[in-house]
Amino acid sequence: MNYKLLRSILVVPANVPKFVERSASRNADAIVLDLEDSVPQDQKKTAREMLAGSISSAGRGGATLMVRVNNDTELLEPDIETAVCERLDALFIPKVESPEQLVRIDRLTTEIEAAKGLETRKIRFSLHIESPLGLLNIVDIAKSTPRIESMSLGVDDYCVAMGVNLTADASVLFGPMSQLIITAKAFGIIPIGVMGSVAEFRDLKIFEESAQRARDLGSEGSICVHPDQVNVLNWVFSPSEESVAHSRRVIEVFEEAVSRGRASTSLDGRMVDTPIYKQALAAIKKLEHIKRFDNRKQEQAIISKGR
Numbered sequence: 001m002n003y004k005l006l007r008s009i010l011v012v013p014a015n016v017p018k019f020v021e022r023s024a025s026r027n028a029d030a031i032v033l034d035l036e037d038s039v040p041q042d043q044k045k046t047a048r049e050m051l052a053g054s055i056s057s058a059g060r061g062g063a064t065l066m067v068r069v070n071n072d073t074e075l076l077e078p079d080i081e082t083a084v085c086e087r088l089d090a091l092f093i094p095k096v097e098s099p100e101q102l103v104r105i106d107r108l109t110t111e112i113e114a115a116k117g118l119e120t121r122k123i124r125f126s127l128h129i130e131s132p133l134g135l136l137n138i139v140d141i142a143k144s145t146p147r148i149e150s151m152s153l154g155v156d157d158y159c160v161a162m163g164v165n166l167t168a169d170a171s172v173l174f175g176p177m178s179q180l181i182i183t184a185k186a187f188g189i190i191p192i193g194v195m196g197s198v199a200e201f202r203d204l205k206i207f208e209e210s211a212q213r214a215r216d217l218g219s220e221g222s223i224c225v226h227p228d229q230v231n232v233l234n235w236v237f238s239p240s241e242e243s244v245a246h247s248r249r250v251i252e253v254f255e256e257a258v259s260r261g262r263a264s265t266s267l268d269g270r271m272v273d274t275p276i277y278k279q280a281l282a283a284i285k286k287l288e289h290i291k292r293f294d295n296r297k298q299e300q301a302i303i304s305k306g307r
Contacts, residue, residue: 005064006192007221007233008231008234009224012058013034015047029221030066030089032223033067033068037068044075051067051083056087064089065087069083084118085116090126090150091125093125095130095131096129096141097133098140099144102127106145128153129153131157135179138180148187151191152222158176190221194210197210211232247283250276
């Protein structure tokens with residue numbers, strides 16, 4: 001099972017130094033330095049020129065570090081050329097619609113890695129599907145390159161393209177989110193996203209509910225646009241104390257049954273067999289990984305403050 005943590009992915013405009021500086025202390029699992037939607041057209045070159053310093057600043061807290069590039073002919077190549085470096089973990093690629101797009105970006109990234117003396121395929125890809133065409137091609141997209149680490153749905157752009165409004169229960173997203181999550185899981189890719197809009201940062205209760213709906217479909221985290229959303233995502237996409245306690249009991253009763261030569265038993269009136277046991281083991285393993293990762297982030301933050 002892939003335990004790369006992407007519970008909370010905080011997107012910050014790469015051209016606003018104070019946001020970039022503060023991002024390292026927000027406790028997000030990942031930070032996306034944005035060169036795309038949050039940067040005005042006349043400031044994109046400036047944001048790119050600031051990127052080396054932004055990467056250094058945002059990376060102080062130990063989070064996974066990504067750069068969201070502009071996926072268009074004029075800006076894509078210089079964005080990738082500037083972003084790819086030793087400290088970068090992944091490129092966040094928006095508006096993905098075809099496997100051919102990814103093949104070209106993969107080839108370009110490989111050339112830049114080689115020119116900069118980096119390990120081949122060091123840089124991973126986080127994909128943002130924002131259109132019906134992208135969703136229609138999602139299986140071929142998922143197979144296009146082994147660089148793909150995570151995949152998400154651009155909810156607002158998708159709804160615009162479909163000509164639909166996002167209702168309170170986000171029912172219009174059930175189909176596309178299910179399709180994305182199933183595809184991602186089939187190819188060992190981390191599905192991320194909420195069943196709602198990440199722009200809902202004033203009412204954290206609504207945002208929490210949208211994250212819970214996505215988690216129940218199999219999502220493992222989400223991007224967010226405000227620091228207050230980070231802790232909501234970290235909480236929703238982590239095993240609860242109640243579920244961990246139940247998982248420990250499941251493991252105990254199942255292993256006791258196995259010691260007596262049985263591969264099934266019961267707990268609180270419900271059957272416990274091998275799949276349930278594996279679920280419990282996965283929950284405990286994920287919790288242990290979360291603790292290690294959170295401790296690493298805290299230690300890195302302390303080290304950075306001391307510099």
